[in-house]
Amino acid sequence: xxxxxxxxxxxxxxxxxxxxxxxxxxxxxxxxxxxxxxxxxxxxxxxxxxxxxxxxxxxxxxxxxxxxxxxxxxxxxxxxxxxxxxxxxxxxxxxxxxxxxxxxxxxxxxxxxxxxxxxxxxxxxxxxxxxxxxxxxxxxxxxxxxxxxxxxxxxxxxxxxxxxxxxxxxxxxxxxxxxxxxxxxxxxxxxxxxxxxxxxxxxxxxxxxxxxxxxxxxxxxxxxxxxxxxxxxxxxxxxxxxxxxxxxxxxxxxxxxxxxxxxxxxxxxxxxxxxxxxxxxxxxxxxxxxxxxxxxxxxxxxxxxxxxxxxxxxxxxxxxxxxxxxxxxxxxx
Numbered sequence: 001x002x003x004x005x006x007x008x009x010x011x012x013x014x015x016x017x018x019x020x021x022x023x024x025x026x027x028x029x030x031x032x033x034x035x036x037x038x039x040x041x042x043x044x045x046x047x048x049x050x051x052x053x054x055x056x057x058x059x060x061x062x063x064x065x066x067x068x069x070x071x072x073x074x075x076x077x078x079x080x081x082x083x084x085x086x087x088x089x090x091x092x093x094x095x096x097x098x099x100x101x102x103x104x105x106x107x108x109x110x111x112x113x114x115x116x117x118x119x120x121x122x123x124x125x126x127x128x129x130x131x132x133x134x135x136x137x138x139x140x141x142x143x144x145x146x147x148x149x150x151x152x153x154x155x156x157x158x159x160x161x162x163x164x165x166x167x168x169x170x171x172x173x174x175x176x177x178x179x180x181x182x183x184x185x186x187x188x189x190x191x192x193x194x195x196x197x198x199x200x201x202x203x204x205x206x207x208x209x210x211x212x213x214x215x216x217x218x219x220x221x222x223x224x225x226x227x228x229x230x231x232x233x234x235x236x237x238x239x240x241x242x243x244x245x246x247x248x249x250x251x252x253x254x255x256x257x258x259x260x261x262x263x264x265x266x267x268x269x270x271x272x273x274x275x276x277x278x279x280x281x282x283x284x285x286x287x288x289x290x291x292x293x294x295x296x297x298x299x300x301x302x303x304x305x306x307x308x309x310x311x312x313x314x315x316x317x318x319x320x321x322x323x324x325x326x327x328x329x330x331x332x333x
Contacts, residue, residue, distance in 0.1 A: 014314075014322040018271075025172055029165045037168050041236060043278050044171040048178045048229045049251060050258045050270035052222035055182055058265035059194040060218040061201060062111075065120050065252055069107075069127025070223055072246035073100045074230025076134055079240050082152045084139075089155040093170070093231040100227025101220060103130075108219050112212075124248070131246035145241025153238060167235050174232065178225050186267065186325040190217055195325075198265045257299050263309030267323045272310050 024031070028040055049067065056062040077099035081092035107126055114122040135143040157163030185191050193214050196204035205211050234240055244250075254277065262273020280298065284291045306312040 008319060010318045011320045011322065014318060018322060028172075029168060034161055034164050037164050038236065039278070039282070041164070041168045041171045041232075043274060044168075044175040045229045045232055045236075046255065046258065046277070047175050047270060047274045048225055049255045050262075050274055051178050051182055052225050053252075053255045054259045054264060054266075054270045055185075055194075055218050056222055058259065058269070059186075059198045060215045061197060062215055062219060063116075063120050064111075064123040065248070065256070066123030066125070066127035067226060067255060068246050068248050068251035069123070069130040070100050070104065070226040071230040071233065071251040072127070072130060072134060072242070073103050074227030075234045075240050075245035076140060077227060078231035078234050079140065079146075079148065083149060089152050093228060096231040097224035097228040100230070101224045104220055104223035108216065111219070112215065127246065127248070127252075131242045134246065135242040140240060143242060145239055145244065147239040148234070153235075156235065167232060170235075171232050174225070174228055182221075183267065183323065183325060185217075185221065190214060191325065194218070257295055259309075261299055261302050261309055263311030266308070266311045266315075266321075267325050268311045268321065269309050271323075276310065 025040070025044075028037060032040065049071065053064070053067055056064055056067075074096045078092050078096035081087055081095045081099075082089045085092070087095065110126065111119060111123055134140060140146055153163065156166045186194065193204060193209040196207070196209055197211065197214060201211065230245070234245070237244065258273035258277045259270055260273070261276055262271065263269030277295075280295060281291070284294055287294070302309060308315070
């Protein structure tokens with residue numbers, strides 16, 4: 001009896017850690033310097049990308065390696081609305097997300113005709129086509145890219161400190177919104193179907209889960225969040241360029257590492273993986289190429305030891321989810 005109590009205490013401790021992390025993020029502008037604040041802003045953007053990739057690959061079985069295509073669309077759409085229209089830079093961020101959703105509709109028609117490895121390769125090819133297309137548009141600097149006008153940048157703050165703080169708050173709001181919205185999606189009837197698909201896709205289809213509908217919802221759900229993250233990434237970098245805005249390394253490969261190392265198919269996985277990735281990157285990036293070797297080695301070791309990632313290891317001793325998205329039957333049933 002005492003042992004069971006100790007195991008339940010682990011859940012409370014884990015949730016307490018999450019609350020402390022949330023409090024630290026809220027207080028970040030007052031307790032961190034500008035360099036650290038910029039790093040945390042990037043962390044929040046990658047967390048959004050990781051949550052969306054986990055939703056697609058971990059639950060809907062849409063293993064995409066072309067997520068960077070939608071991030072790039074968000075980057076370019078934000079620039080277009082902020083520079084070439086009078087909607088204002090803040091509205092341009094929202095329109096970037098909407099534009100990404102619009103692009104996702106025809107992309108979905110192509111992608112959903114493919115399965116398994118063909119789907120993964122197809123999404124990558126589609127993203128590369130988007131990048132090549134963006135590199136042909138002279139208004140966006142063609143292949144070299146173009147910087148944001150000073151007038152647009154100043155809309156987010158008259159100095160560097162004010163601008164970094166504004167972008168940070170927007171990234172925090174986006175991360176909270178993405179996680180909260182996805183949490184409620186997973187708690188809905190659609191989420192029950194997605195959880196069943198994660199556990200056994202054939203069995204889920206046999207008991208009445210509409211697999212195609214669930215995949216459509218997830219694909220269209222993720223697209224605007226990827227575009228919004230792309231807009232904030234552009235604000236951080238202050239420019240767009242095909243190679244950077246559509247970077248497969250930054251917006252897809254790293255994201256896959258984050259989710260795999262944290263725990264694919266779990267709500268906690270992307271959160272854990274994002275923090276682990278940043279710890280490794282911040283402390284080992286001075287190693288040069290060895291930095292990437294360590295990342296690869298850690299991911300391979302984790303897959304061999306526990307395919308469900310760090311959260312899978314912790315789940316062996318932690319009796320419940322830290323972020324409960326699963327539906328449990330009533331006691332006594």
